[in-house]
Amino acid sequence: MPDGLIDAFWAYENALVTNDLEALDAAFAPGETTLRGDAGGLLVGHDRISSFRGARGGAPIRTITSIHVRVLSNEYALIVSENEPRSGGRGLVTQLWARHADADGWVVESAQVAGAPAAMNTAVWRVLGNPLVASTDSDGGALAGETVAVKDLFDVQGFAVGAGIPEFLAEAEPAHSHAPAVAALLATGASVRGIAQTDEFAYSIAGKNVHYGTPPNVAVPGAIPGGSSSGPASAVALGHASIGLATDTAGSIRVPASYQGLWGLRTTHGAVDAGGLLPLAESFDTIGWLTRSPSVLRAAAASSLDGDAQQPVEPQFVISTELLFAADVAMQGAVVDAVGRLEADGLIGEVGVVDLGDTSGFFDAFRTVQAAEAWRRHGDWITAHPGVLAPDVASRFETASTVTAEAESSAREVLAAARTQLDDALAGRILLLPSTSSTAPSVGADPDEIDAARAATLAMTCVAGIGGYPALSVPLLEVDGAPAGLCLVGPRGTDLALIDIAAPFVR
Structure with a gap:
């Protein structure tokens, strides 16, 4: 020896x-x-x-x-x-x-x-079954055999919504029926595998939860998974489920999709019935899905979207240099390289450059309205339960509590004008941009580093929220071995068309 x-x-x-x-x-x-x-x-x-x-x-x-x-x-x-x-x-x-x-x-x-095998990873799942809820389809629907990780904001019959907070869960009543978005997947052949974790009240895009732990990022071990749809995203990336039913207010589908190399769709605002969903900021809340393939994503989206309301879109693409430069240098290079490959392969025509005009006040207005609505929805409960939330989430709600009616009204005026400005500038074309400002930061990254990545990402992701546009994160980019998403932001009502256009991008 x-x-x-x-x-x-x-x-x-x-x-x-x-x-x-x-x-x-x-x-x-x-x-x-x-x-x-x-x-x-x-x-x-x-x-x-x-x-x-x-x-x-x-x-x-x-x-x-x-x-x-x-x-x-x-x-x-x-x-x-x-x-x-x-x-x-x-x-x-x-x-x-x-x-x-x-x-x-x-x-x-x-x-x-x-380690010793775990019955389930409680950082990913709050409740797990095999299945938890069986499909209601008996005709071999488009999602037959698929399994769903439901974000812990949706009603699942017989279970309470916990919103990522044990104290909130303890006081919540079991749902009497499924949320329409859950019922639609069940009716199309999918079964619910379980209820997956979320960031507290979904007011984060990091994916870290002080109560249940941080779901793993299998694509970048040791990195954050992205939130607030962290549980569904990790469940899909790990192969525990094939569909993540999730929400996106300011990027909560697009960010984990980008960080973990998944397909993720934020739908046109109001296109999917939001009944049975615990809101954060209803002016921007949308329902969407995370998957490992475009075919499953399209079938999941089609289960809830009104086909008659869906619109075709000409595959004309533009880039905003202002939004592109909000990303870090490595991400900028990855986007430029990817667009060049798509052009060379004949998958897209020549990409133009669009001038979105003065967007300097867009993000602040978005953040003000989001904060005001989040505090109206959850402020009373938070006030009655001091010290329950993680410091970063608590800080956001504390700031939200200070938004005055005048500030909110002024911000809404800015957003109304911004929506028109974006519509005019894009003119029905598809905007290309990074889904996130960088690849996934390390779990152990300095909080200031994570906050900086968050702020830069939100400056890009808020555009879809302001316009009410659908936004599709495509797992097309790679930076130093880590995945990242190329985001397609299309005109309202073109959700399915975006998937069809982007499906050939990834081979």
Whole structure:
């Protein structure tokens, strides 16, 4: 047995128990080739592993039951250890240890962690079944065999809405019937797999929930999933469901779709019956879906959209340089490259540049009206339950509580003029822009970094909300190995047409 190897192993285990981040960092090999994998994916590089640990808040308490050592050379050894978590079950950890010249003794170069199998991931699901609700279709509808993750804002008969907050759930009454959007999917052949988590009151686009945890981003391990439709998005990306029934007020479908490499549709405002839905800001709230394929997305959308009200659209595309420059430089480059490929492949004609006019006050007006409506809807409950919300969500509601009637009225006037301005500038053409300002930030990113990404993203996503337009996030972009969405914003009533146009984009 090499000198110091077992001592290094136990030092690492003790650091896990005490969540000694400095010691844990020192136990893993420095550099960009160090590996750590688990059911959530693979982290590559010491810094990404360190960031993951810092955001995790400690590892589950466990007892080591056996250690198996295979010495490979004087410099390398493999250790496989079995453990019993305090919560039950059994776990397995495989580590490649190395004696590094630039480290103090033995360090881990690669680790694979297999925890005790969970009955379900409660960061993704609030309630899960097999199915939770069976399809009501007996004729082999278009969605036969598909499964749905329902965002925890929709009524599902026999279950209460929790809106991402345990205290709200405890006081809520079970629904007497399904929300129309749920019933439509059931009638078309799909079954409900479960009720999936959301950010608190859906007032966030990060996907982090202090009560239930952060759903995993399987496309970018260690990164936030995007919200507020984080649960449905992660369920679809993980393969736990094929359809995420979700909502989008300021980007809550488009953001997780972009961060996790999914198709996501925000529908024309008012095009889908919003009965049985807990609102956030009804002037902008829309219903939509997240899927892994355009065909399933189209079938899901067709189940709720009125086909007679849907309109064709000429595939004429434009880009706003002002909106494009709101994204980071890497995202700008990815959009330009993608548009160039689509033009070269003959999938779109020459893309023009559109001048949207002065949009400087659009976002502030959008945010003011959204905040005023959110406070009217939830302010009384929040006031009666101080300290329940996470600091970032609580801060937004605190700001919302200060919006005066005069400020709201003025903002609505700005939005009415903005809607006309956008209609005139776009003139029935399809606007192309990034779905998000960047790829998914790390779970352990500084809050200021996440806020900056949020603000830049909302400056782009609010355009669809202001115009009441449908917006489709297409998983077409890639930046440094991470997925991102190209967003198509079309005229009102062209929801299905956007899917048909974009379906050939991804091969």
